[in-house]
Amino acid sequence: MSISPKVTPIYQTSVFTFEDLNALEAYFQEPGQHYMYTRYGNPNSEELAQEINKLERGAGAVVTSSGMSAILTAVLVYAQAGDHVLCAEEIYGGSSSLLSNELTRLGIEVTYVPTADIFSLEGHVRENTKLLLAETISNPMMTVMDLAQLAQVCQRKGLKLVVDNTFASPILTRPLELGADLVIHSVTKYLSGHSDVTAGVVISKAEADSTRAAQIMRTWGLNLSPFESWLGARGLKTLKLRMREHSSNAQAVAEFLEQHPKVQAVFYPGLFNHPQHAMAKQQGNGLCGGMLSFRIADDAEAVNRFMHALTHIPFAPSLAGVTTSLSYPLGTSHRGLTKEQQEKMGITVGLIRLSVGIEEAEELIADLGKALEAI
Ligand SMILES: Cc1ncc(COP(=O)(O)O)c(C=O)c1O
Structure with a gap:
């Protein structure tokens, strides 16, 4: 009897078994085809990541335990101790707490760019500035960012553009197509849509950034659980x-x-x-x-x-x-x-x-x- 469910089952397991050493080798040779340990990868989190990646037209996506861990991952893809990041002043409070209270302790400096300066960045960029973080639609005043214009200025200044697309969703706006380098979401919000999941995602324009995001997710332990991934994938369908x-x-x-x-x-x-x-x-x-x-x-x-x-x-x-x-x-x-x-x-x-x-x-x-x- 062969069982072929229409919907991916929930792989509620922390680890996968191997038949022998050949199977172990196959895991390392063909990444994405086999699984070893759920923190590294799980069919449910992979499914959710791939579906979101398609919607955002990315080169790869990594799902994380929350929107906050997605923002952390995104910043760490481009910045390390000694670097400086820019952030739009109209930003989710959790993002500014992460940057101002936590990442500064790890040696990453932050400057908030007033809305009036956002399309020039005049006087805010330093030699060690790596990225700008901004939101497609801001909370709570619903200011909409012209992402194509923002991407142009970032390119001119040699900065990576990281966009929090939570309020818009890829149905409204696909920031990678407008010139952004990384997109993050609090999947907790529209992507899941039913107020029963806490999750995040990082989608990259460059495959290398996605590989790096996956490394950060695994090593910092920012992975999403199989059940939350399954719920997210289910919500995403509508x-x-x-x-x-x-x-x-x-x-x-x-x-x-x-x-x-x-x-x-x-x-x-x-x-x-x-x-x-x-x-x-x-x-x-x-x-x-x-x-x-x-x-x-x-x-x-x-x-x-x-x-x-x-x-x-x-x-x-x-x-x-x-x-x-x-x-x-x-x-x-x-x-x-x-x-x-x-x-x-x-x-x-x-x-x-x-x-x-x-x-x-x-x-x-x-x-x-x-x-x-x-x-
Ligand atoms: C725009 C935005 N980004 C990120 C987050 C953080 O997401 P999470 O609560 O899933 O960690 C939120 C949470 O409200 C948000 O509104």
Whole structure:
């Protein structure tokens, strides 16, 4: 009897057996055809990596235990003690903590580039600068980065461009095609899509960078478990459908919020008044994703009343699941910034971030409308 499952089974094993010395030799001669130890490689993590690599059109991908370990891997591919890295100032708080609090202790210096200087990098590049880290769409103000322009300046300055493509997903944007060298994702978000996985991925334009990323993943022990890999691969199968639905729902919700008298401002690239609207549409393949932020009165009690009055939308400080949730940047992701930094970025008491899911848009709008009336 031969068993051939349609779906890859979960190889929930930490180690693989060998028949004899010839089988061991085959493992070393034909990498990717055989497995030895799950930290080095496992069919489930390989499947997830290969599927994401196809979507991002890379030369190779490595999955990791989290988005954070993907960022760590990406930086270590290009930088070592004595090197300097640049980072866009509008960046996920965990990325800046990793760079400022941890990698500096290993001798890697970091400078944050103000948004106004990002396309010139004037005065920020040193002889030992190796890379620039930036996000396709920033959190929580949804600033969209012109990646082709950024890649050009990086090339001129001899820097590698590392792009965190988490908020966009490869359905909207493929940074490698626009000139980036490495792409990372928190697979925890859209790629998995169901709020039940913590994972990351590094995708490379050059095969040699992928080999190096795999070495770092194995040696630092940043591997992803077989079950999380399996869940990720399963989620990925519906990514395209989900991104279309996230985007059309977010557009409808943004348009609703924009005209509501209790809403002072809406930040969504799909709105005409968004500063990068035209570029975002073009770079996003006509889609703007499911993330948006909006501002109500800068009054914590009003925010609490709004949260209490929602029936279907929970306050959950993550994003990109199939069901809608909201987050509060001032109290979660951007809590560690100084008051001046928060104000400069527009992160005020009344700023709420929505991760718009794939429910019926009318239901979401009804829930939001009811809660806005309650403030
Ligand atoms: C843009 C972005 N990059 C990276 C991360 C880190 O990912 P993880 O939580 O999977 O480690 C996050 C987490 O929220 C994120 O939003």
